[in-house]
Amino acid sequence: MLSEPPNASLPTSSNPLLAPVPLTSGSQQTLKTEFVCSGVGLHTGSQVQVRVLPAAIGQGRVFVRVDLPGAPEIAASVASVHQTMLSTELAQGEAKVRTVEHLLAALAGLGIDNARIELDGPEVPLLDGSARCWAEAIAQVGVIAQTAPRQTYTLSEPIWVYEGDAFVAALPAPELRFTYGIDFDLPAIGNQWHSWSPAQENFAEAIAPARTFGLAHQIEQLRTNGLIKGGSLENALVCGAEGWLNPPLRFSNEPVRHKLLDLVGDLSLLNLFPCAHILAYKASHHLHTQLTQLIAQRMKDEEEG
Numbered sequence: 001m002l003s004e005p006p007n008a009s010l011p012t013s014s015n016p017l018l019a020p021v022p023l024t025s026g027s028q029q030t031l032k033t034e035f036v037c038s039g040v041g042l043h044t045g046s047q048v049q050v051r052v053l054p055a056a057i058g059q060g061r062v063f064v065r066v067d068l069p070g071a072p073e074i075a076a077s078v079a080s081v082h083q084t085m086l087s088t089e090l091a092q093g094e095a096k097v098r099t100v101e102h103l104l105a106a107l108a109g110l111g112i113d114n115a116r117i118e119l120d121g122p123e124v125p126l127l128d129g130s131a132r133c134w135a136e137a138i139a140q141v142g143v144i145a146q147t148a149p150r151q152t153y154t155l156s157e158p159i160w161v162y163e164g165d166a167f168v169a170a171l172p173a174p175e176l177r178f179t180y181g182i183d184f185d186l187p188a189i190g191n192q193w194h195s196w197s198p199a200q201e202n203f204a205e206a207i208a209p210a211r212t213f214g215l216a217h218q219i220e221q222l223r224t225n226g227l228i229k230g231g232s233l234e235n236a237l238v239c240g241a242e243g244w245l246n247p248p249l250r251f252s253n254e255p256v257r258h259k260l261l262d263l264v265g266d267l268s269l270l271n272l273f274p275c276a277h278i279l280a281y282k283a284s285h286h287l288h289t290q291l292t293q294l295i296a297q298r299m300k301d302e303e304e305g
């Protein structure tokens, strides 16, 4: 059972909190108050309750495993990346949290810099497979500006990672933009591209509703390997040779928008968005987090001169 976030049919276009915003500058922000959401984790299948609370300036976003002795904290930063097989897992010592990308994308996409994320299990719930519930919950409780500026970073030289014909690149640009391409043999997906500028379109409407997708012929294999125990036609779009098993789609290019959502979440592990154009093709959490790591290293090198 999923708990519906408060007021799930929020009129996003009339909510000033959801106006398009450049995410690369301005004041740090946190939530006005806390919210709670619960559901099942995609990979572990376990029922988890998540409580997201405001946090002080400079705290960043921190996961807290309240079910473990001493309630260990795991910073949502690139240094905590533990593994990236099908989803992004963070760890600090023995404490781990899996499938963080959709919640982190919603927080970052709605401009939340500081938040405490308490959860009583090992994986963030998948909910409907998108970031819509998270984005609506954040918009519902509201966002407040804090009395300190965001750290900013303007990329001056391109950085890229690639593997075969897959890549993620960051290129110097006057404002933040994400562009993503995918290419699948299945005709229902095929070749899709999407480009998103946070200053022109808000995350909640343009990106957050895009759901996780899977290929019917790979699902059995993933289950055999003990993965996607919590996956179902309720929380992922599934595509077969004959087309989608569970239409309708929310966007004609919903799959590539979902990949872009994952990229936003993974890149947010920098704890800021660089002023840059982030361009990805057929990439994965592995490549997304590698690029994030390289940008973090570049920032550190430049700071040290």
Ligand SMILES: [Zn+2]
Binding pocket: 101, 102, 212, 258, 262
């Ligand atoms: Zn995803």
